[in-house]
Amino acid sequence: MTLTRASRPLSAGVGNRNDQTRRHNLSTLLTMLHHGGAQTRAQLTRQAGLNRSTIGALVTELADLGLAYETDPQDSGLVGRPSPLVHANEKVVAITVNPDVDAITIGLVGLGAVLHKRIRFETAAVPTVRETVNVVSAVLAGMRTELEAQFRVVGVGVAIPGLVNSNDGTVLLAPHLGWRDEPVAAPLADALGFATRAANDAGLATVAESLYGSGRGVHDLVYLNGSASGIGGGVLAGGSMLRGSQGFAAELGHTLVNSRGERCHCGKTGCLETEVNLDRLLAVLGRDSLGLDELDELLLNETLAPDVRAEVDRQLDVLALAIGNFVSVFNPESVVLGGFLGSLYEANPERLRAAVRELTLGSLGETLRIDRAQLRSRLLTIGAAELAFGDLLADPAGTAF
Amino acid sequence: MTLTRASRPLSAGVGNRNDQTRRHNLSTLLTMLHHGGAQTRAQLTRQAGLNRSTIGALVTELADLGLAYETDPQDSGLVGRPSPLVHANEKVVAITVNPDVDAITIGLVGLGAVLHKRIRFETAAVPTVRETVNVVSAVLAGMRTELEAQFRVVGVGVAIPGLVNSNDGTVLLAPHLGWRDEPVAAPLADALGFATRAANDAGLATVAESLYGSGRGVHDLVYLNGSASGIGGGVLAGGSMLRGSQGFAAELGHTLVNSRGERCHCGKTGCLETEVNLDRLLAVLGRDSLGLDELDELLLNETLAPDVRAEVDRQLDVLALAIGNFVSVFNPESVVLGGFLGSLYEANPERLRAAVRELTLGSLGETLRIDRAQLRSRLLTIGAAELAFGDLLADPAGTAF
DNA sequence: GGTATATGTTCGTAGTGTCAACAAAGCGTC
DNA sequence: GACGCTTTGTTGACACTACGAACATATACC
DSSP, rough: OOOOOOOOSOOOOOOOOHHHHHHHHHHHHHHHHHHOOOOOOOHHHHHHHHHHHHHHHHHHHHHHTTSEEEEOOEEEEOOSSSEEEEOOOTEEEEEEEEEEESEEEEEEEEEEEEEEEEEEEEEESSOOOOHHHHHHHHHHOOOOOHHHHHHEEEEEEEEEEEEEEEETTEEEEEEEEEEEEEHHHHHHHHHHHEEEEEEHHHHHEEEEEEEEHHTTOOEEEEEEEETTTTTEOOOOOEEEEEOOSSOOOOOOGGSOOOOOBBBOOOOBBBBHHHHOOOOHOOOOOOOOTTOEEEEEHHHSSOOOOOHHHHHHHHHHHHHHHHHHHHHHHOSSSEEEEEEEEHHHHHHHHHHHHHHHHHHHHHHHHHEEEEESSOOOHHHHHHHHHHHHHHHHHHHOOOOOO | OOOOSOOOSOSSSSEEEEEEHHHHHHHHHHHHHHHHOOOHHHHHHHHTTTOOOHHHHHHHHHHHHTTTEOOOOOOOOSSSSOOOOEEOTTTTEEEOOOEEEEEEEEEEEEETEEEEEEEEESSSOOOOHHHEEEEHHHHHHHHHHHHHHEEEEEEEEEESSSSEETTTEEEEEETTEEEEEEOOOHHHHHHHOSOEEEHHHHHHHHHHHHSSSSTTTOOOOOEEEEEEEEEEEEEEETTTTTOOSSSOOOOOOGSOOOOOOOOOTOBSBHHHHHOHHHHHHHHHOOOOOOOOOHHHHHHHOOOOHHHHHHHHHHOOOOOOOOHHHHHHHHOOOOOEEEEEEHHHHHHHHHHHHHHHHHHOHHHHHHHHHHEEEEEGGHHHHHHHHHHHHHHHHOOOOOOOO
């Protein structure tokens, strides 16, 4: 079983820092290529602040490791010797797994966030952990020849709608899957033979959105995702994910917005999730279920019926209350709304913005950006891949791969 | 004017990392001595994971820089050659400034958090920035001979009850001081000739408490401080302070706890600060004002009058609501209560604990620690010193000092 | 007093990035 | 098309850092 935590050879304070220098620089370089796309060596030199000799050596090492390759210079139109383009090797891939109530989505994502393949495997009922492992094993078995011939798998990332201890890949509680206190990363690692990590889906969506979507370049970000199963969240604070002591932080759907509200399954009353939710929208729309695109159509492309308008506005006002709290707590640069919250927002952006402004102290509300998530359906796959790439990016020359 | 931000010689991604290695190791070592107290070279070697030759060289360099010194080995009772004790030099000091409504407190704190001196300068009225600068200048002028003879000042740290942009040392709003959009670090730096930094007082208290108080060794911590002027907070997330994009994060007093509550000066309604506050306690106690020790006496040492008990319990219940939210958001290992919130808590610890347990999902509430702050009156002085020491600790061999 | 153990000290070595000099490759000008 | 200018890749000498082995030192234990 090859699972989780990269070994930390020495104790805390300091590393020997002579080979760690190289490790750090390789890591930085590969991360730049993976998150920033292909760049010339000259660009890398400037951005990293290293000498061009050093960049040359580092790129060579990454190429030797099979993690990067160079292509002929592009016509830049500038004077000077042309600089070759350096690419992260997109054939180095992560396998992603996203179990949901009615399907298991499996993805193959290369370095540079290249989505090679995605398979949605519909299930008759809500899948158990064992079924998930079996389905993933079967799908990958079918791809084995292709995988071995064309790709190099570095690990597996699992995005789970629930509370996950991302240190050991154990699910504490995933209400809509009915999973409780179950190891997930370990059995997958055993079955597949790849290092496997698992984390909360909203947190991974946050990572993806902050790297490749609306949150690019932002270091302090609050992400809120609305799905049929509730509201999840993720927070980027000072450039790193908020994890909490057990990895259960950023349960933003379970913060108080209405003291007179309904009781929530979490034990509290008047949580954001009980006040702002898809079911109430469906009720006024007179529908049983709805895809996100349909919801967009219904909320954006027509004059709304009065009762729909009222419910939309009510939910927006409550959402503003929650965002006001998050601004006090996190002072983020930007708030990103995904899932049905994105549709809700676009149904009346100005109402939400104005309400948030009212609820925030002075200039804070003025500078806050509110955006709809951009990545949509790719979000979770990209986020889960990021989880799987983590160890490789932290130590590109590390043993295992 | 020597103010704020340490120069960052190179760009972002990577540093050259060959001299930075030494910088990092010196920084780590000095930080270990400063936060962990005097230690033998052998202990430092083990904790840092470096070779003993290297530790020897680093300690010598710190000694040459005047930042550390060694004393004769203690009787350890162990076999082997005795290892000399290494101390951070407590004569290397930070000046701390803590302006408040009725006084300006000035402190002199050495490395190792040694409180050399503290002066409380009572003011007739709420001080302005200019008056604060004048008072501090005057007090330091009186100490100049002593300062120059015995100490080496590395900088000034200012703790301010309000919103501070800690990047440039500007106060956005300090309601109880009546300061608004005023630079504070810059004029102090000009007047004193020392590098000066300013930050929110509750945040600094969090730092102090996490290094030297109840939060020692904890990486995920929520600190709540109750004073006459409201409730401030600080959050340690993954070992580093939550700052937010402009440094205004962790305004935990301004989160919703009661939809039916009173309007708060921040623009919201039913904030924690409007529901849990000292004034309401004073009202039932029939007092106008009260020191913290007196409050402790009143709340802890007697059977409480029924109306006092009722108000205490109400405030505890509301506080639990807020803590429940913070647990969902931060998943902290521990919550630390300072100021009158500490007294409130100790008046009925079990009630708060039980209420929090009810409001948190499953095991989260079980493992959460709730503690009263330990540092009491020294808290802000130590915290502000930490702010001033920051640059030195980050780069002990750096030019300026 | 001798042995085992732990630690400080010294010096040669390996690894890392830098820097200067040179080579290569494009643009612009005449 | 030749020349200069600019930018960048390449190479090798160099400086800095930490490591490791060998030795010196200081304590406990027998």
